Amino acid sequence: MEYKNKLQQQIDIYFSLPPILNQDFNDGVGLNEYRKISLVGKFIKKANFHLVNQVYKGEVGINIISVFKPHKINKYILVNRGWFPNSKKHMEYSKQPFHNDIIQNITIDGIIRAIKQKNFLVPDNEPDKNLWFYIDPLKMSKESNFLVNQKYYIKINDKPKILGQTSNFTRVKVHYKHHLFFSITWYSLSFILLLMYIHNFWRKKRNDK
Known part of the structure; x- marks a missing residue:
């Protein structure tokens, strides 16, 4: 319980800071887990990875991990774009790619998350089948031909902005x-x-x- 409280305090401190913008990202300023980040740029076409066995509200699905390039910056970072149920994966994702992939200067809002080391109980990734059981930035860089950030990725904020709401960020809470x-x-x-x-x-x- 004490660990949870300390972690939540640290998250709240980072969350109170202004979001990291393109120039900050380019300079590597303030890149810490749980910091807010708002980048303008584009998603790299066809550089999408399926993070499998992701459960949401009791249903198994996949998280889509994509490569993002901030505008006028020669750096790349992985972005978790959200969860898709297995039952709709092929219908809504494979046949109809994200429309955001064709937008050159799209703004993404999210939270910086640290890339965790593979646990020994987690299966090995199968890149040839696009089956990923954990985020492997080095291998994903090789598969996409773009060198992504090796320490962090962005968990995109997929909740719609509420009318009258001044911020598009959702506070991160530690669930004990x-x-x-x-x-x-x-x-x-x-x-x-x-x-x-x-x-x-x-x-x-x-x-x-």
Whole structure:
């Protein structure tokens, strides 16, 4: 609980700061996780990756990760453009690409997120099938032929701006129950793996006698 409170305080501090703009991004100023960011630029056509096994409200789908180039800046960054259910993936995405891909100077608002290291329980990516189980900026750079930022990506703010609302950013909240659930899950899996290792170790030792 204490960790959650400290994390939320840090998020609130970053969230209170003005958003990072194109020039800040180019200079690498203030690039921290949970900072707001507002960039003008374009999405790179056909540089979209399917982050699979993403669950939203009990339904399995994919997150679309795209390569974005800020205007007049020779740098690229990955953008999580949102979630699509598996049932509609081919109908609404594959057959009708995002109309934003043809807009040269589109503005995206979002939050900077750190790219996490692959967990040993996460399957390997299958780039040839466009099946990605985790964000791999180095491999995605190779697949797209554009060198993207290796530390951060942008989680786009896909909620519509409310009439009279002065900001298009949604405050990030730490969900304690979610953190607790994942902590329990990982510790349980680790404990099960430990038991399996001990069982196999003693069985092998008995067989060697």
